[in-house]
Amino acid sequence: MAKLTLDDLRKLRDDKRQQMSKRAPEEGSAVVIVGMGTCGIAAGSKQTFDAFVEEIDSRSLQNVVMKQTGCMGLCHSEPTARVVVNGMPEIIYGNVTPEVARKIVQKHIIKGELVNDHIFDKPAADIIKE
8 A cells, every 4th residue: 555645645635625615504505415325325326426516516616515414215216316505495306317416506506497307396386485
């Protein structure tokens, strides 16, 4: 195993700090929470999470926070992702493949449009505040 130099350790620390900063809720105007329970992981939620992070990074979005959670109780529609964007209702998307994750970033987070063919749950119209 190769030995790490002090400079290598500093670079590793800085890289990890940057990755972890995407998980700090107070820094973002949008939050994406991917279900990472056993059922989600078996369905590919790790790849989905990675696709969200890659798309956010490739577009240099600074206002999006990535988080993960345990089982959301929606095993039949895993991988799932809950998306909270300021000014829009909270949405839970189901069957979120890496391709769908990229689409959610492009449409929901950037353009403010819902990805209708993957919405699993959203608030009823009578409880959405205008």
